[in-house]
Amino acid sequence: MVALFLASLALAADPTGFSLETRYTNSFGPDAWGSLHFRADAQPGLQVGALLIGGNRDAAIATTRRTLRLTDEVVVGFELQLGMIRTVNKDQPGGPTAGFATETRVAFDPLTVHLEGGHLHGIGLFAEGGVDVALAEAWTLSPRLRAETWSGDRDPALRVQMGLGHSWRSGFFVSAAGSAGGRDVVHMGPGFTFDIGRSL
């Protein structure tokens, strides 16, 4: 279904904004998971997407996101996630799942404060904060601090991340980030994100 969705968008007659987010997190413990999240812009600020998660929890989720510009400086967004998660064992049963994510961006030239939080994929809670620093006209440095719980009632994991992004006037952008963190100094490991897309 996801492949058909992507193929259909690739054949779109009208230019369509999109983004593809790739994430992998490994804490050298039970928390090791990756995700592939594709979003297509129905219009600027309105996105429809599909999310695949694999690792110690597997899930297939559809997402919709609405972003509002409250002022020239403040943008807020809300994403709803509905789908199915796979059963691991009797303690971690699967079935329909629902999650959400919120996002707030406040622009203070040349910094943009970035705050996120929510019920990640219906599996765990997460909160992330950081800034986007405009290094030059098309380059952005993005330090982040992220806390999340994963796979139920585990202790929260803390992760430090640094990213670098580049955008073109045509609207295309690419960004990559590396991270390190975990639940403690024993159960910690690397992670990365890689995003590409085009803004309308």
Place this chain on the structure above:
Amino acid sequence: MWIAVLSLLVSPVVAADSPDAGILIAADGVQLTVEIATDTLLPGSIVAIYVGDLRPDPRTGEAVDGLRYGGDGRIIWVGDGLVQVALSYPEQGIEPGAVVELGAPMKATPTPAWRPPEPEPDPPPDDKAVPEPEPTPVALNEPKTSSGAEFLSYFNTTTSGDVLPSSRAAFTSRYGDRRQSIRAGAGWSDDGFGSGAGVGGLAWRMVPQKGPGLIEIGLDGVRANRWVAGDVKLKGEEAGLEPAIGYWLWTRLDTAGNGLAGISGLALGVDGDGLALGFLVGLRSGVAHGDRIELTYTHRGSLGGRLAMDGRVRLSDPLRIGVRTRVGDLPRHGDGTFRQNRADSVLLVSADPTPWLTFEIGAGLGGYDLLFDDAGLVLDGAVEVRW
């Protein structure tokens, strides 16, 4: 019959280069020019009167000179330098000072006179040029002026600053004045192991010019056949197929918002428990027949409820694709103490080949777990005919 009488004072003038005699006519003291053979000016003769007139050029729209047929008239008196003509039609638009020409009678209705359009009134003065009055101090206990419209304006504007068209304007640009339609749909949601639920329905829809954004009344029939706890061994567990059925008359009412619209509805039906009630609530962002996301919760008596998220992206003007995901529960069983949850997700394609026809098909997977053993094919489709 009303008869207008035009008094013409005629004084003979010879036009040297014309085969006809030229006559200079004056009416009521105002001179008119008539070119006609003098031997036709006999009392009792019927003559056609052609009037010099202005008409808009059909190509450029500019006013140009020409001759208009002003109707026939009867010469009632000819004197020395004087001609009196009785006009056969009232209000022929022949005024003193006009240039007229007489000819053979036409016995036809006069061509109405054309008058240049009234000049448009001057535009109102620019409000911005008027200095704004000094703001009045607001008392602390005065109610706030913010309203729901101000809140909705956030949703009516994209993040790139563009204002979305109204839902009615978006509808009209796609379908014109075809505001009513009949929608027929059917589908099957398989849960694996041969269990699942089928639905078929027929609905009347209308997009009014004022008021609600959508009115819909429909009739659905649902037939479910689920694996539930029972007396049959399946994978080591007691299981059995339990049917559930229901017929529903339902309504739906959408507000007319484009950035944010409310969805509501009521349903009345008959299911395994007898008479049952249902309802629908939801929100939509975007236009109903274009780019949008729609979130609805539907409850249908003992058949359970489901949360549905439907997002559509416009690929080209008549073609949209999207994803619809539903999560919900099944009819209670096991003495009403047990209820299973299920989810399905389909890829949707909807298109408008012509303004009067819309079709929609969806295909995907659904079931109780993210396992192929616990999943089945979900297929549905609908056709909407609009007039």
